[in-house]
Amino acid sequence: MLLRQVRDTRADAEAVRAVAAAGGGAAEGGPAGGEGEWAGPRGILFQRTTRHLAATDPGGCWLAEDAAGRPVGAALAARREGLWGLALLAVVPQARGKGVGTTLLRRAMAYARGTLRGMVCAPPDPMAARVLRAAGFTLHPLMRMHGTVDASRLATPDGPAIEGGRAHRDLMDSVDRRLRGGAHGRDHEELLRHCRVVVADDLAGSGYCYLDESGGVELLAATSRRIAARLLTSALLSLPPGAAAAIPRLTAEQEWAVDVGLAAGLRLAPGGYLCLRGMRPPAPYLPSAAFL
Template structure:
């Protein structure tokens, strides 16, 4: 492993890092697949383009949090993190399956945690034993996550009022809500998310919250002042679902989302951990896997 170099990521690394990410997570999905689930599929060309575009965004906004492990010109691992004020998050992290267990992952994690510089932080974790041990030793509390999957029974959809499409004019109060729930705003991430997803907001004197809904009609990030507003926003996302849908990153503090999913006739399962350090498990809140 002495010839493996852990260094800051560069734009020229993006295509090679994407291939490493694709292989790493494809194998992980195969190993964690439940018997009732369909066979995982490799990332397609459109997915690869989205991954590269998202990593390029991280490099543009906070390049010092982006690291790769290189061995003789090949990218064998990566760890992409970001600082947002006093908050740090890990967007994605992985090491090629045949290179795991040799200390590369530890070196990458040491690099991004050093960059965090003691900030409170959060990220979504798999159940990989070596990785979760590393996270716990780094001071993170691991909150088990649930997920809801299936096709929405559209006869269960309630009539929801008081919601509208959001715009960049909403970012200021959304960041204040983020700060209340997780200690810091999403800042520039809101602009990226708005450009790639639909934003729905609830904004009145006693009712504030938002949800980003992806192009498959899935809730990608949700935050609210109270569980009633959060539930309405999640129902709006479920109403937008195209075919089978997914609601993930549900921690015990956010059991309201389980109630909504069960009411919509979705199935419940377990999926990894939400790792937090220096902060409480945010509620009512459904984290984004990439922007937390």
Template sequence: MNDVLIRPLHHDDVPVVERLSAEGFFELDLRTHQRSWPDPQLRPADRAASWIRRTRHLIDTDPGGCWAATRGEEIVGFATSFNREKMWILSSYVVRPGLQGQGIGVQLLAAALHHGRGCLRGMFAASDDPKALRRYRAAGFELHSQMVLHGQLDRSVIPVVEKVREGSIGDRDLMDSIDRQTRGAAHGPDHEFLLSDLRLIVTERSSGSGYAYVDDHGSPLLLAATTRRTAVDLMWEALASSPADALLDVGHVTSANHWALDVGLAARLSIHHRGYLMVRDMLPPSPYLHHGSLL
């Protein structure tokens, strides 16, 4: 462990740590994936490009939260974290497979946590890795099981949803206000990155407001609303946009968001466990489906 240096993560490092991340999570997926599901795949090129842009975005906004562990010239681990309005978020955290248990992860997490030392609360999504979960619990985080809704949508049950429109960066103030009501902190500059990658849908009604970022498969990757009824409508609108015969994978559903489970079951999707939402000094957000990396 003494030959490992913890240093700031730089833009030039990002392609290297992207492959380290892809390989690390691929190895974990091979150990933990559902046997009845398709075999895990190494992160494809389009998602790798998005990962690189997101990580460089975090280096720009929070250079003090992004760290690399090096042994000689080799990067053997990294952590990216950021602060948003007194909330600390861990975005990604990987130690090279085969090098876990040598104290590298402990040092990286300590450096990332130091960046959030003035924050009032913390949140991040974690895998099922038992050693990592032990480390997070020791750092004072609560574990809340995450579920994923998986399968093909039964299009015959899609309801009519009204007053949901396409969103734009002009909705940032509205979305930041909804963020503060649901998770206690705005996404702020992260909305620009999310808009570059995903479709945005928004609703503003007297009964409630909300928004969702939706991928090409019709899965909401981030959804926030002021009421459960609004959240339900946004989720149905997202699912309805899925291509015919698409295999949906709606993740990051916590027990605080049973409304999402009800939508998934009505849509004939199945429920599975996948990872944990880690929170400190806060409750799991609701009505809310968090983004895997930007929460």
């Protein structure tokens, strides 16, 4: 087996996508569903994310190849100030049980040296839970919410929440540092290419919420539950009538989000694990699978 860094190229992004689609992974870095979902817009977004991480964190992004040069495993990890995060760990089925995943995880975790905290969003997979627990992570069960928004059931937001952009990056980085000990930095630039962001900043606190084109909450961070609920409500109300919405990756600490989702008529279901090291679940906070 050959282990090499993932390059910021279309070919390497496609190789990582192919491995993730075939093997799933210990981190929830790609779209749910079958090959059709991976080949569609969500799969294209995954490849762009892979190239972004390969460019910003080459030391955390690794591809395993067999003797014939075929990709059999991949790991994508990022370091943001004092926080290390694993966005993907995947091995194709025919290469499992041969130490590929263990080797990739060891190499990705070596990139965590010098950081104090770690975060992984893992799918509801027993193997993923076992691997990450063995690596020293505390597992926090996640919930998810999905369905069609009933805007008539949502209360009017208690204050302003505006369309954000690059001008709000300093504000968003400040919120990040307060909640998770590290700013997203250049990740915000990448998120703004694919998502809308709603921002709030007043005496009640500060925060932001990214909403993707399919109505999913990609990332939300706020300094108070009041601001978080306002942002989530405003984001859901901004969707077209009858649109589907999704609020993934809810820990038990995010009851404010559960309340907003239930009020909007969304359904609640189990959804994997938030795996943490050196930190408690940040709140109010809804992590991104890829950017954590």
